[in-house]
Amino acid sequence: MNADQKTALVSRRSLLKGAGAVSLLPLLSACGATGISSGTAGRVIVVGGGFGGATAAKYIKRGNPAIDVTLIEPNKTFYTCPFSNLVLAGERNMDSIGHNYQELQEVYGVKVIHALAEDVDPVAHTLRLSTGSTLKYDRLVLSPGIDFRWNSIEGYDQQAAELAPHAWKAGPQTLLLRKQLEQMDDGGVYILSAPANPFRCPPGPYERASMIAHYFSQHKPRSKVLILDSKDNFSKQGLFTAAWKEVYGDRIEWVGLSNDGRVTRVDAAKREVITEFGTVHKASVLNVVPPQKAGVIAERAGVTNESGWVPVNPRTFESERVKDIYVVGDATVAAPMPKSGFAANAQGKVAAAAIVASLEGTDTVDPYWANTCYSLVNPEYGISVAGVYRLNDENRIIETPGSGGLSAAKAPSSIRRNEAEYAVGWYNAISQDTWGTKL
Structure with a gap:
């Protein structure tokens, strides 16, 4: 240039609006x-x-x-996966994450079919x-x-997803999982099966576990969250695990791949999963996020x-x-x-x-690109990771050294509250940039 x-x-630069x-x-x-x-x-x-x-x-x-x-x-309304975990926790409704195409058509002249x-x-x-x-x-x-790679986990297909929802595409599955959470008995266990990489929204399962733990703390105080994971490391792991201990005590348990966390078989009717070494886990609500x-x-x-x-x-x-x-x-x-x-x-x-x-x-x-990913541990506790990406001499995408990073490992509650507010601001900005103001 x-x-x-x-x-x-x-x-x-006046044109540069939105996330x-x-x-x-x-x-x-x-x-x-x-x-x-x-x-x-x-x-x-x-x-x-x-x-x-x-x-x-x-x-x-x-x-x-x-x-x-x-x-x-x-779909005439597009529902976003970002902030759908707040719908599961009862902190938002579906309308708040729904967007239409009216501005694209009326302002920009995009034809929509x-x-x-x-x-x-x-x-x-x-x-x-x-x-x-x-x-x-x-x-x-x-x-x-x-x-989804249906049947890559034995027993988990589209029919099984109507009993043990994935809710990894926002919409009817989100509402189904929300209904099951509302109907479960206090003292029950919510099990989340997380896939191996790569998959949509790497921190998403762990934000979901956090927000459902928040819902339990408000409405089902004897209920717990169990995450069965097909990997040993996940996005923002240190931040999440420290926050879980700080906010939720022992309400959230995470089991990684090395500790027999990979789910290999699902019985959706019984809401049971079997892990790689034959361990059987019984859920009150079973949420399976399959490979993609x-x-x-x-x-x-x-x-x-x-x-x-x-x-x-x-x-x-x-x-x-x-x-x-x-x-x-x-x-x-x-x-x-x-x-x-x-x-x-x-x-x-x-x-x-x-x-x-x-x-x-x-x-x-x-070209170059930016990415910021906010996650909520509860509505007033936010964490984030950010990065800027560019091409190297081999025409490969790399993260620009020193361009981003994680939220501070130890930060006062005021910083966590600020990040939660930033997450809402980010969502509003990127939604407007993508679909425009709801008309």
Whole structure:
């Protein structure tokens, strides 16, 4: 980036609103320092209306309003996994984590079709929908999130999930798990089975355990939480375990892989799990978060590899396997960036910049990304991890040395309360940046 470009970027900082705004900088420079090009256009289809897809659709239109952008999303309201754990704890309702697409349509001119994307023909550049229609694209963005590896744990399939919910996609499963928690007897045990890496939202299971322990402390004081984990280390582990002891005493028990924490069989009807060494655990409420992979449309588009995830060119987030298909969010292989809403939002902006540049026949600049992940131990106790990511000389994503880090291990309650407030501010900002103000 030359000095003139840097000056232009500084003069346009008023546009940088909302969480993850650092990742908008490549988009602005790609569109040129003198403004948005109006002389070219193209057809872009975006599949998936979550943090990654909705952001990509919005920022493509911001980058060049002449580009025809169509967003495919089956649900009229998108419910976020972030803050869904507060719904489980009775601290929020579903409406508070629901977002619509009205502003994307009315303000930015994004076309929205509520349907399932069923198949992709990468040669013909077409997408087939559940409505039977076929759409033509010049560039395709996939932000399909995750799907589950059903039966990778013996006995745990889609039918079993109606008895022992995963609640790892916010919506009906969230309400089901919430209902079971409300109905369980005081003194019962809530068991959470956590998967091995990689999976959506690495700190999510441990925030969930925390918030359910909070609910128990308020309403079922004799009930406990047992986490059975398929790994020995997890995100923010030291912060979580210290907070559990401080806030909840012995209410939360965590059993890692080395201590026979990996669940290998589920009997959802009995709400029982069996671990690797044959130990049987009986739950009052059983919450199984199964192993995951990229959303199914990614596989049908031919962009997944043997891992079940999608390798991408990190400079643009274009698929390494199929030209003109870009993939953002949880479905990607983008380590060390986590599979988080913030990361998906940042990746959506980088992909948008790359797509605008490719359709205009211009170059894009080197991208970089930010991520902050807040977790709540209770509504007034927050912890976080943050990082900034860039490309190295081998075109690989690395965390910029000294760019982030964890909350202090020992901090006064005022700092923990502040972080809890920051978490709410982050959620409000990134939601507005992604979907806009609820109209």
